[in-house]
Amino acid sequence: MRQDQRAQAYTLEGFIGSVLVLAAVLFALQSVVIMPTTSGKVSRDVQEQLRVEADDILIISSQEESLSCQIRHWNGSTNENTFAGGFDERIGYGPEPPPNITTCDADGTAFGEMLNQTFGEQGREYNIIVSYRHPSDPTLSPSERMVYRGVPTESAIAATYTVTLYDNQTLTGQGCQPDCPELWETNSSEFPIRDAAPNSPVYNVVEVRIVIW
Missing domain, CATH: 1.20.5 (Single alpha-helices involved in coiled-coils or other helix-helix interfaces)
Incomplete structure (x- = not known):
C-alpha cells in the first residue's frame, strides 16, 4: 500500500x-519579442519608413535655401578643410548633428534638429555625405563628410537630394563673417567645391546623401 x-x-x-x-x-x-533588427537586419517595411522620413527631412530642409546654407557653412578663412565648427575633413561634425545656422535665416536651419528628433529618438545612426561635380571631369564626384557616425550595416538605406549652388551665393561659416566671399570668388583652400559651370550663373550641383542604419 x-x-x-x-x-x-x-x-x-x-x-x-x-x-x-x-x-x-x-x-x-x-x-x-523578436524585432526585425534582432539579427542586425532591418525589414523592408522599416527600411521604407526610414527612407520616407529621410526624404521628408531633406525636402523640408531644402525650403528657403536652408539645405544650401548648410552645405556652404564652411571655414572659409581658417584652412581647416571642414565644415564650420566641425572636427576635421575625415568626419566633418563627427557624431554631432549639423548645427543650427542663423546666417541665412533668422530662425536658423533645423536640419540637424530634425535628424536628431527623427532618428536619434529611434536609436538610429546616420552619416551625411555631400557629393559634387568635379570642375574638369564630369565622371568624378568628389565628396565631403558632413556627419560620420561609423560604418553602416548591410541593411542601411540612403536618401538623396540635389541642391544647386549659384555663383552669387556666399559662404556661411563663422570663419569668414561678416564679409564672406561669393562662391565664384573662393579658391580651393577656402571652399573645396569648385565652379563646375564657369560660363553660367550656376556654380555647382551638389547631392546630399543621408545613410541610415
Missing part, C-alpha cells in the same frame, strides 16, 4: 514538474 502511495507521489511530482517547465517556456516565449 505504501509503495503504491509512494509511486503515485512520484508520478504527481513528475507531472507538476512538467507543468512548471512548460509554463516557464511559455512565459519566456511571450516575454521575448
